[in-house]
Amino acid sequence: MRALWLGLAGLLIGSAGPSHAQSPPRVWRLATVELPPSISEHAPQQGYYAVLLRRILRELGAQPEFEFLPPLRTYERAISGGVDGAFPYKKTPEREQLLLFSEPFYLARVRVFLAQSDPWTPQHPEDLVDRGLGCTLQAAQVPDALRELAASGALRLQRVPLIETCFRMLELGRVSYVLTGENTGWTAAQAMPDQGRSLRMAPLVVSEEPVHLAFPRKLPGSAAKLRAFNEAVRKLRKSGELQRIELAHVPRPPGP
Template identity: 30%
Template structure:
């Protein structure tokens, strides 16, 4: 049988397998606005909506759960979840999870400063002696995490970090650029806090699924459909909408995050 027909057959059998089970796939994630979050009990976010549309096209029914990050990872380890949204790809995670070849989005970790207390930061060396607000359990790249000449002070949420920044309890805050801007808009602090140009780290985010029967084909089909969707006007419309959504000053239900 030609290779292409073999692939189509495998995809078809995967669909039949999922349908025959009569069960939804359970996908877990934590709140990471504007990529994924809840508003009025409804799932929102760039990556959440993209993943939802891709699964709909694949005919796969999904049960979404928003939980603290450590709980998400524990559910995967215990077999209580079938996949996780917005996870970084590491060799350790690849031993347990299947990652589609196509990422959902890319993060860009930058530093935010209070406009009343500006800082010059062209490299990590310029952070010497400062206290940097972080989110508990998050990884900002080896260089930042292993540096010893500045203090990393963790908070339970993005909002808590920015609150400490404007009250001069930390010197700078590190987070993804989009997440920071979205959070500042929701808190009404966009005129009091600004991002510095230095990029500390970049990481692609994926939807990963547990290893198991038929899941490798699901990951393959997800990557193919995601890549196709990214070239459609509907994808551009979605990402543009979230790029300007923060200006509407929406109230975001942001759960406590623990790690990415």
């Protein structure tokens, strides 16, 4: 009898296991645009923004589900509360009326790429005004240092869907420079037939752009999500884990 009771107890304990299994991760729907290599539906692991966000949300027992949309549609989905969050958006007073912005989970550096044969080197962002037509990504936001110049028409930028197109135009002499993120630029350059040897990056850092996750004010749970997200970012940054992920996944300029 004692053996029978022990056997039944074992069965009960064993059968209780699955009912206490960890629940599946909660899904956060995040709207974004195609900005390869930082975020792209077709890139390995969907780009390094996606890798960083997956790790941050895993800290919260959640996982992201990315929606890749045109820029205007992404913004509309964000402010209407159609998604849990959207990125990458620059924090402005106007947008803060509609969105809650997280602490930065990444810092992007905007640089100037030139033809290797071009001896000119800009010293200040406003120096680009005198260089004629430049090229940048269609979905990219103009850095703060150049916003007024772009709005007035003094800074002329050709916008194209792919940064590779900018580099082809630079090679052909159709534009004088390419304005883009350091990592985006080097990734595209290294995919060129000459692996970017015909290009160089000017020493000038036009701007450092913090990358935020923006939460809709319309959604009641956004404030709680924001606090949890910020806490996870601070924890992973303090432990060095976000830095390690960046080293492993973020494209780097070629070595000497």
